[in-house]
Amino acid sequence: MSIMRNMKNENEAVPKKAIKRLQIIQAAFKLFTENGFYATGVDLIMRQAGVSKRTMYIYFPTKNDLIVAVLEFYRINYERGLKDLLARNDLSNREKILAIFDDAANWFGDAQFHGCLAVNAMGEFAGKDPAIEQACHVFKAWELGVFDKLTDDLQVNNPKDLAYELLVLLEGIGAIAQVLKQPCPIDLRQMVNRLLDSHQALTVAVWPLPVEQTTLNKLIPGQPMPPIVFQSP
Amino acid sequence: MSIMRNMKNENEAVPKKAIKRLQIIQAAFKLFTENGFYATGVDLIMRQAGVSKRTMYIYFPTKNDLIVAVLEFYRINYERGLKDLLARNDLSNREKILAIFDDAANWFGDAQFHGCLAVNAMGEFAGKDPAIEQACHVFKAWELGVFDKLTDDLQVNNPKDLAYELLVLLEGIGAIAQVLKQPCPIDLRQMVNRLLDSHQALTVAVWPLPVEQTTLNKLIPGQPMPPIVFQSP
């Protein structure tokens, strides 16, 4: 069970007032994910949530308000799912990054995977509802921020760039999985490892032997060489 | 002007019968791209196409039939835009790949960029209309095929994997651009080059200096070393 599919039911221990609100959001989240936003009517949402339409419109005066709340829930749910992993101190940052991709690959491989909700929302509301656009932006910026925190104390020259490129991989894998609906044919861990290596170490492929020592010396004059990493071709 | 935004007007020299059809498809393509599928009504499409509703429903019995035709047009339009580039014999395959990403970066950087139409369509119709799903699948499989052709006579171990990973980059960059609406902060050519290098050459990062010649020799015992490539860190 991947993080994003694991919707924890902590409806207890929460102010009772907020329970109804959460019921609505969770039902709407499921329906929006599976059927899209425009295609999901409010009548169906209220029926699935077990809530009257009047109550719904007290908590969310418009459907778009509900959509914004669902996108915030989407992010908070993901954040909570990652919390334990990110807090572990027995894992290196590289291992945490790899774990994120392992989990994502598991999620994307689900036949029920319908793509990133924020991307889908942009496809339907870009240029039409600023609040929804903003919520999508916040989600994606948060994702980038997760990788930022994991790369900034890594020994790399441009941790921000590395974080962005990791997000590129994550989004790319997801988008393709959403459309092709086939198991990802590549070794994702290997791809991530290679990306990390290419940032963490000065990478040089050599041919033919013998390589002159002077060639290696002038790669980055005056700078210490980064760690040695071997990669299979 | 990127390939995907350049909608050639070859309405002349085409059977007059098909002109109306193309008018409808082009208008629908623009509206679906900018406003989404569900949110775009057929009345607006027919008005923008300068065509009566009756004519529209003769060419496309249902709105979803039109959507399928638009997705096919989306692919054919892209294919035609790439044709000249792919046919050039003064460019290496690596240069053609880089040119595709240059063009895509230009396209994604447009403030009017609304993401890949096939991905957006899946977000709205996944699990609801098999014909639309199929059209999206065909589009993405075609994109993968373009990279397949460009990598299979490259000197790499797993050209299919490389092609898939190139598509991952393309999709990832696009999805992030769609949501964040910010200029891509990374050096895309460098990222692509590094990916190609990592497949084309045995890559090894070295530290610390001096590196012993024997270290290099034992990388892959008995196998010839691949070509030398220097990459900036």
Add this chain to the structure above:
DNA sequence: TCAAAAGTAAACCGATTTGTTTACTTGCTG
């Protein structure tokens, strides 16, 4: 205990949706 708060169920509203039909006009071609 009792009144306010919060919830339900369902009718209702006007606007909009896809899709159909009718009456009329244009344009090509034998």
Add this chain to the structure above:
DNA sequence: CAGCAAGTAAACAAATCGGTTTACTTTTGA
């Protein structure tokens, strides 16, 4: 030039949309 194919414009239909309102019931807390 006659006639048919193909087009337009607009009214129309049935369903559904987001959202409101009304009448009634349940829950809750001082």
